[in-house]
Amino acid sequence: MYPMEVVSYQNQMIPIRTNDPSQTGQARRRAVEIGKAMGFNKARLGELAIIVTEAANNIAAHAGAGEIVLAPWVFEGRAGMDVFALDRGPGIGDIDQAFEDGYSTAGTAGEGLGAMARLAESLQIYSAPNGGTALFARVLCEGNKPANELNPYGMGAISVPYPGELVCGDSWSMSHSEARTIYIVADGLGHGPLAAEASQEAIRIFQSIPEQSPERILMEIHNGLTHTRGAAIAVAEILHAKNIVNYVGVGNISAAIYTSGKTRNMVSMDGTVGHSVAKFQRWSYPWHTGKNGDKGSLLMMHSDGLTSRLRLEQYPGLASRHPALMTAILYRDFRRWNDDATILVSQGLPASGGEKR
Numbered sequence: 001m002y003p004m005e006v007v008s009y010q011n012q013m014i015p016i017r018t019n020d021p022s023q024t025g026q027a028r029r030r031a032v033e034i035g036k037a038m039g040f041n042k043a044r045l046g047e048l049a050i051i052v053t054e055a056a057n058n059i060a061a062h063a064g065a066g067e068i069v070l071a072p073w074v075f076e077g078r079a080g081m082d083v084f085a086l087d088r089g090p091g092i093g094d095i096d097q098a099f100e101d102g103y104s105t106a107g108t109a110g111e112g113l114g115a116m117a118r119l120a121e122s123l124q125i126y127s128a129p130n131g132g133t134a135l136f137a138r139v140l141c142e143g144n145k146p147a148n149e150l151n152p153y154g155m156g157a158i159s160v161p162y163p164g165e166l167v168c169g170d171s172w173s174m175s176h177s178e179a180r181t182i183y184i185v186a187d188g189l190g191h192g193p194l195a196a197e198a199s200q201e202a203i204r205i206f207q208s209i210p211e212q213s214p215e216r217i218l219m220e221i222h223n224g225l226t227h228t229r230g231a232a233i234a235v236a237e238i239l240h241a242k243n244i245v246n247y248v249g250v251g252n253i254s255a256a257i258y259t260s261g262k263t264r265n266m267v268s269m270d271g272t273v274g275h276s277v278a279k280f281q282r283w284s285y286p287w288h289t290g291k292n293g294d295k296g297s298l299l300m301m302h303s304d305g306l307t308s309r310l311r312l313e314q315y316p317g318l319a320s321r322h323p324a325l326m327t328a329i330l331y332r333d334f335r336r337w338n339d340d341a342t343i344l345v346s347q348g349l350p351a352s353g354g355e356k357r
């Protein structure tokens with residue numbers, strides 16, 4: 001079991017607008033700052049800076065407004081940063097063409113989408129006419145791997161604070177072994193530092209006992225959060241050989257399994273972990289492990305900073321793309337803006353990568 005250390009780096013959301021060029025610089029500086037703290041070397045930091053700058057410039061030039069989200073992660077000894085550029089502008093008409101032309105506004109030859117794709121381990125774009133554009137670029141700390149050695153971090157997660165807050169009251173984590181992968185999403189009551197304290201304590205307890213059952217983990221967290229505000233928490237465990245997901249949820253975390261075009265919501269109980277929980281009820285759901293290019297089932301979990309109406313089905317072709325791209329689009333389109341917002345989408349691990357379109 002390798003606990004996820006992603007909570008040690010805060011996700012960053014930087015709004016981008018055409019009329020404020022300083023925001024692109026801000027996005028680039030934040031990315032470099034976080035990358036430096038994570039151990040990116042100088043060359044890698046330079047490449048990260050190019051990707052973030054290009055992505056931000058593309059938003060400003062083609063959509064007028066949007067946002068850059070920086071989501072650093074550490075998984076099984078690897079580290080990376082997922083860069084998302086999200087807008088609701090007119091969309092890109094011909095994506096293949098855009099890659100060839102060097103869809104760029106930096107004015108420098110060779111620094112368009114094609115160059116970004118070469119620098120990133122994965123780079124994917126989803127664009128719909130009048131539905132906006134979402135770009136996902138994954139930059140690995142140690143540099144790109146050969147195509148036959150794909151990065152196994154086959155998921156995406158975004159966790160950003162309530163606008164104006166410096167810390168996020170939501171937290172998430174995961175742990176992975178050959179037999180199973182287990183995920184937790186925690187939403188500390190309210191927002192701000194006291195919410196963050198509750199959710200981060202939940203993650204700390206999870207990371208100390210990731211091999212336990214979901215019920216046991218939630219019970220331990222319940223006992224450990226009594227001195228905090230409390231939290232809504234859900235734990236989902238994918239058992240790979242058995243093809244099932246065991247799920248225990250308390251409070252307003254939404255979770256669903258998407259298989260072959262259909263979304264199945266999982267059931268959470270009422271209550272507040274740390275304060276009042278009637279019962280830790282476990283529910284089991286079928287899971288389909290993907291193979292040979294078939295993505296199989298997808299797990300989606302999110303806090304109530306996103307509306308529970310979110311549906312993958314409304315985006316043609318999106319379910320076959322990288323889970324991080326799905327995460328980004330659902331975050332962009334279903335965020336409520338009145339709370340911390342956290343969403344993760346995973347295809348169960350290990351997973352694909354290296355796709356560049």
Ligand SMILES: [Mn+2]
Nearest residue numbers: 187304305339
């Ligand atoms: Mn919330």
